[in-house]
Amino acid sequence: MSKVTIFRTAESVSPKHPDKLCDQISDAILDAHLREDPFARVAVDVAGGHGTIFVTGEVSSQAVNVDIAAIVKRLAGDVELVERISAQSPEIAQGVDTGGAGDQGIMVGYATNETPELLPLEYVLARKLNQYLYKIWPFDGKTQVTTIDGEVSVVVASFQHAPHDTLKQEIINWVAQEPLAVATSNAITIHANPAGDWDIGGFDADAGLTGRKLAVDNYGPRVPLGGGAFSGKDASKVDRSGAYIARKIAVDYLKARSAKEVFVYLAYAIGYPEPVETTVIIDGVQERVVGYNLTPNGIIETLNLRQPNFEASAQYGHY
Numbered sequence: 001m002s003k004v005t006i007f008r009t010a011e012s013v014s015p016k017h018p019d020k021l022c023d024q025i026s027d028a029i030l031d032a033h034l035r036e037d038p039f040a041r042v043a044v045d046v047a048g049g050h051g052t053i054f055v056t057g058e059v060s061s062q063a064v065n066v067d068i069a070a071i072v073k074r075l076a077g078d079v080e081l082v083e084r085i086s087a088q089s090p091e092i093a094q095g096v097d098t099g100g101a102g103d104q105g106i107m108v109g110y111a112t113n114e115t116p117e118l119l120p121l122e123y124v125l126a127r128k129l130n131q132y133l134y135k136i137w138p139f140d141g142k143t144q145v146t147t148i149d150g151e152v153s154v155v156v157a158s159f160q161h162a163p164h165d166t167l168k169q170e171i172i173n174w175v176a177q178e179p180l181a182v183a184t185s186n187a188i189t190i191h192a193n194p195a196g197d198w199d200i201g202g203f204d205a206d207a208g209l210t211g212r213k214l215a216v217d218n219y220g221p222r223v224p225l226g227g228g229a230f231s232g233k234d235a236s237k238v239d240r241s242g243a244y245i246a247r248k249i250a251v252d253y254l255k256a257r258s259a260k261e262v263f264v265y266l267a268y269a270i271g272y273p274e275p276v277e278t279t280v281i282i283d284g285v286q287e288r289v290v291g292y293n294l295t296p297n298g299i300i301e302t303l304n305l306r307q308p309n310f311e312a313s314a315q316y317g318h319y
Helices: 018-036 068-076 090-096 121-136 164-177 238-257 296-303
Strands: 007-013 041-049 052-060 080-086 105-112 141-148 151-159 189-192 261-268 277-282 285-288
Touching (some): 007 121, 018 052, 018 068, 052 068, 068 080, 105 238, 121 141, 151 164, 238 261, 238 277
Parallel strands (some): 052 080, 151 189
Antiparallel strands (some): 007 141, 041 052, 141 151, 261 277, 277 285
16 A cells, blocks of 8 residues: 655744734733623624724623723724724623523644644644744744645745745744754745735735634644634633633643544533533544533633733634
């Protein structure tokens, strides 16, 4: 039987990418509420582009010093702000008030032993390259890495204000010094600013939206997504808290069983505290998850999710 060649590709975007700016604004607003009211209910979405930021959502909070305009200015500069915030629906609140999940949904957790971060190799490489280049050019940018059988094959990077030749050389420098970037062949293909050098980026070049970079926020395209966004949501929303505990469970099982790969699937019904599915798949063998309090309140206590620490998680992925 001939050997199967495995191609894998993942991307990463810089903190100044329009979608990531929207994620950070959403989570900065969440953090501002949690600093004053750890039990605030927050679900804030941001859309932005071309001089205007639109902030909308539902907030039920005792916080009185949340300055959305200041948050937007800090992260997006001098732009027009349109704000439409209302209280959480009382029909949703009646289910959450009793400890139920803030919505229905499916959450996927994952862990693999192929990197120290316990994340997919191609995903880690794309993120590390993005972080490396962002230190040089702290602007809008994207990276993408393709591996073949675990070795780097193709690198794509587009960064604002980065001259092609310099960008290409920095990619070469990064490959040479990054331990995970195994490349036994000299035939690595590099696409540096493949559409040409560019100086107009961020909200000046494109629109952004909270929750539009779900694969970047999770594990890359190799791993299925539950579908729910994280940013701007307090931990009563299982889109966020359920996904976070699913990752912890996957890591715990990976280490306890000395496994190669673990998937975790959780699912919830709105208003009900206990999940309707708790599945763990350890190296292809399926079991039920045991030993965790998987109610929203239990997850919040286990992971200490009432702390205002979410803005930073919106930059380069949540794990």
